[in-house]
Amino acid sequence: MSVVLEAQQLTSVRAGRTLFSDLSWQLAAGEILHIEGPNGAGKSTLLRIVAGLLQPLEGNVLLFGQPQREDPEHWQRQTLFIGHKPAVKAELTALENLQFQSRLDGVTLDDPWQLLETVGLLGLEDIPAQQLSAGQQRRIALARLFYSQAKLWILDEPFTALDTRGIDLLHQRFAEHLEHGGALLLTSHQPLTWSGERLQRLRIEAADE
Amino acid sequence: MNNASTWQLISCIMRRDLAVALRRRSDIINPLLFVVIVVTLFPLAVGPGPDILGRIATGVIWVAALLSALLGSERLFRDDFLDGSLEQLVLLPAPLPALALGKIIVHWLLSGLPLVILAPLCALLLKLPVDAWGVLMLTLLVGTPMLSAMTAVGAALTVSLGRGGALLSLLLLPLFIPLLIFAAAAVESTLVGTSAYGQVLLLAGLMLLTLTLAPLAVAAAIRVSVN
Amino acid sequence: MWKWLHPYAKGEATYKLLGAWLPWLSGLAAVLMTVGLVWGLFYAPPDYQQGDSYRIIFIHVPAAMFSMGAYTGMAIAALIALVWQIRTAEWAIAAIAPVGAVLTFVALFTGAVWGKPMWGTWWEWDARLTSELILLFLYIGVLALYYAFNDARTGAKAAAILSLVGVVNVPIIHFSVYWWNSLHQGATITKFEKPSMPPEMLIPLLISIAGFLFLTAALVTQRLRNEILKQELHRPWAQQQLGVEVNHGV
Numbered sequence: 308m309s310v311v312l313e314a315q316q317l318t319s320v321r322a323g324r325t326l327f328s329d330l331s332w333q334l335a336a337g338e339i340l341h342i343e344g345p346n347g348a349g350k351s352t353l354l355r356i357v358a359g360l361l362q363p364l365e366g367n368v369l370l371f372g373q374p375q376r377e378d379p380e381h382w383q384r385q386t387l388f389i390g391h392k393p394a395v396k397a398e399l400t401a402l403e404n405l406q407f408q409s410r411l412d413g414v415t416l417d418d419p420w421q422l423l424e425t426v427g428l429l430g431l432e433d434i435p436a437q438q439l440s441a442g443q444q445r446r447i448a449l450a451r452l453f454y455s456q457a458k459l460w461i462l463d464e465p466f467t468a469l470d471t472r473g474i475d476l477l478h479q480r481f482a483e484h485l486e487h488g489g490a491l492l493l494t495s496h497q498p499l500t501w502s503g504e505r506l507q508r509l510r511i512e513a514a515d516e
Numbered sequence: 517m518n519n520a521s522t523w524q525l526i527s528c529i530m531r532r533d534l535a536v537a538l539r540r541r542s543d544i545i546n547p548l549l550f551v552v553i554v555v556t557l558f559p560l561a562v563g564p565g566p567d568i569l570g571r572i573a574t575g576v577i578w579v580a581a582l583l584s585a586l587l588g589s590e591r592l593f594r595d596d597f598l599d600g601s602l603e604q605l606v607l608l609p610a611p612l613p614a615l616a617l618g619k620i621i622v623h624w625l626l627s628g629l630p631l632v633i634l635a636p637l638c639a640l641l642l643k644l645p646v647d648a649w650g651v652l653m654l655t656l657l658v659g660t661p662m663l664s665a666m667t668a669v670g671a672a673l674t675v676s677l678g679r680g681g682a683l684l685s686l687l688l689l690p691l692f693i694p695l696l697i698f699a700a701a702a703v704e705s706t707l708v709g710t711s712a713y714g715q716v717l718l719l720a721g722l723m724l725l726t727l728t729l730a731p732l733a734v735a736a737a738i739r740v741s742v743n
Numbered sequence: 744m745w746k747w748l749h750p751y752a753k754g755e756a757t758y759k760l761l762g763a764w765l766p767w768l769s770g771l772a773a774v775l776m777t778v779g780l781v782w783g784l785f786y787a788p789p790d791y792q793q794g795d796s797y798r799i800i801f802i803h804v805p806a807a808m809f810s811m812g813a814y815t816g817m818a819i820a821a822l823i824a825l826v827w828q829i830r831t832a833e834w835a836i837a838a839i840a841p842v843g844a845v846l847t848f849v850a851l852f853t854g855a856v857w858g859k860p861m862w863g864t865w866w867e868w869d870a871r872l873t874s875e876l877i878l879l880f881l882y883i884g885v886l887a888l889y890y891a892f893n894d895a896r897t898g899a900k901a902a903a904i905l906s907l908v909g910v911v912n913v914p915i916i917h918f919s920v921y922w923w924n925s926l927h928q929g930a931t932i933t934k935f936e937k938p939s940m941p942p943e944m945l946i947p948l949l950i951s952i953a954g955f956l957f958l959t960a961a962l963v964t965q966r967l968r969n970e971i972l973k974q975e976l977h978r979p980w981a982q983q984q985l986g987v988e989v990n991h992g993v
Contacts, residue, residue: 360743
């Protein structure tokens with residue numbers, strides 16, 4: 308399997324505290340990397356570094372062998388990051404949010420209603436997002452995954468606020484993504500249903516000096 | 517693979533900002549009402565005689581415009597920051613300064629342009645001679661884009677602070693001084709019967725300079741703020 | 744540039760280098776300021792027009808010069824901090840800004856005191872004084888932003904961006920204020936501009952200017968040393984410098 312993502316000797320220091328140092332790993336197509344660790348260990352920081360929101364103090368991240376800093380735009384075209392905050396506009400309806408977001412992702416939705424149905428928001432499309440529950444807002448954000456062609460998904464706690472059906476749905480979608488040669492980097496407190504060679508685990512603990 | 521072009525992304529961000537703003541009309545209207553109310557206060561404070569009002573009219577209208585720009589500025593990136601849209605903005609495959617310029621233009625359409633249209637009403641209330649109305653509107657037309665751009669710099673710098681209001685005024689008001697001086701002088705020279713051409717041209721030059729450099733500063737500030 | 748700067752991106756090397764400079768800078772500042780000020784305030788001849796009140800220029804002019812100079816220095820540090828991501832340069836912003844603000848305040852204060860005998864009022868909307876006042880606001884803005892953030896690094900970067908925005912604006916503000924002033928009261932500024940100064944006044948003024956330069960440099964150096972020590976307190980070399988062991992009870 309070809310290597311999608313490679314981290315080389317990543318070191319990150321936040322607010323004078325070393326979160327991790329000399330972290331190296333590889334992620335191949337069709338694989339999941341599950342970042343584990345206690346609260347404040349630097350899981351989100353690691354994901355934000357890979358997404359390109361943060362600079363590591365030292366080290367490199369490579370996508371298909373290309374360093375991040377060389378061509379950030381190319382990097383951003385190939386990756387999809389969904390963080391803690393759903394990036395859903397409270398004033399806009401679910402449908403409007405999907406339409407704007409898909410255009411920002413460079414995708415023209417042929418049938419937005421189909422997508423609404425898939426993520427279980429059909430019938431709620433006319434309600435401003437601020438009146439929806441946290442789980443429903445989360446579903447608007449995660450709807451991106453159902454049309455995304457990005458090779459690498461970077462998801463920070465994607466299961467937060469989702470019900471069991473939502474979690475199952477997401478697992479199904481992950482499986483499709485991996486079958487199509489995608490790679491997935493995520494943090495989660497929920498157990499993942501995968502086992503075996505597809506799933507890699509990386510445990511990070513805040514290292515005290 | 518996201519194949520959207522830079523222009524598609526900018527126009528999409530701009531349309532989304534407009535759609536959001538049109539759902540919150542009070543945020544557009546309140547700063548304008550603020551200007552009208554401030555303008556109304558002055559005749560009550562200094563007396564309604566046309567001599568004194570006509571002399572201070574330009575200054576009052578422009579200071580009110582500066583303060584109203586501050587009033588709405590905190591919102592410029594605050595919602596985007598809180599709901600995560602700002603970090604998604606950074607991750608779009610397009611130059612961040614170009615996206616920032618798009619947001620500045622939308623902000624101007626919703627705050628600066630209405631102010632230009634409102635100017636004759638303020639001029640009327642303050643008994644500014646009718647000959648000077650045109651130049652007043654012209655200075656606002658050229659000056660308010662600068663206000664939007666500078667405000668965006670300040671807003672992007674302070675967006676990650678919970679309460680940036682007072683700090684924002686401290687950062688921005690000194691930078692508004694050249695704008696205030698040249699705009700007031702342009703109207704003044706019309707009132708005394710000389711041409712305001714030079715001052716307006718100078719303002720236009722400053723506007724172009726600001727619209728060129730401010731997006732770079734906004735982009736740098738956004739990157740720092742989403743850290 | 745990078746090669747030359749890189750060793751000094753590390754706190755310890757910079758701290759020691761600055762420590763080596765400090766005695767020279769403070770020594771020169773002390774000698775030059777004593778000579779310049781004593782000469783200027785006591786031995787230089789009185790002005791034929793202003794009498795003794797002109798003597799305040801021996802403080803006012805250098806303070807005003809380096810209030811602007813310090814802002815430029817701060818902006819250069821900001822540029823280095825943003826482009827090369829050097830932390831020492833970030834700290835330099837925090838080291839320079841208060842020194843610059845105090846120099847600005849001194850220039851403003853002495854200008855106002857000078858204004859009393861000159862114009863008969865403590866405050867005159869003179870172009871130079873107005874510019875200094877705005878400069879003071881700009882310094883306060885940078886300082887307020889620097890210390891507004893919980894994360895020192897974020898604050899430093901935000902302040903760096905603001906310094907650069909400010910340094911682009913300073914000439915524009917300066918020009919606009921002078922132009923505004925000429926529009927409203929053309930006569931006053933010429934009183935400051937002395938057509939030619941006799942050498943008995945000029946030489947102590949130049950000495951005093953040099954003294955202020957070294958004073959500014961010495962103050963910034965010492966402040967930067969403190970800042971480095973404060974930020975690097977978790978490192979052994981910094982603890983050794985202070986002769987203490989700092990326990991990290993997290």
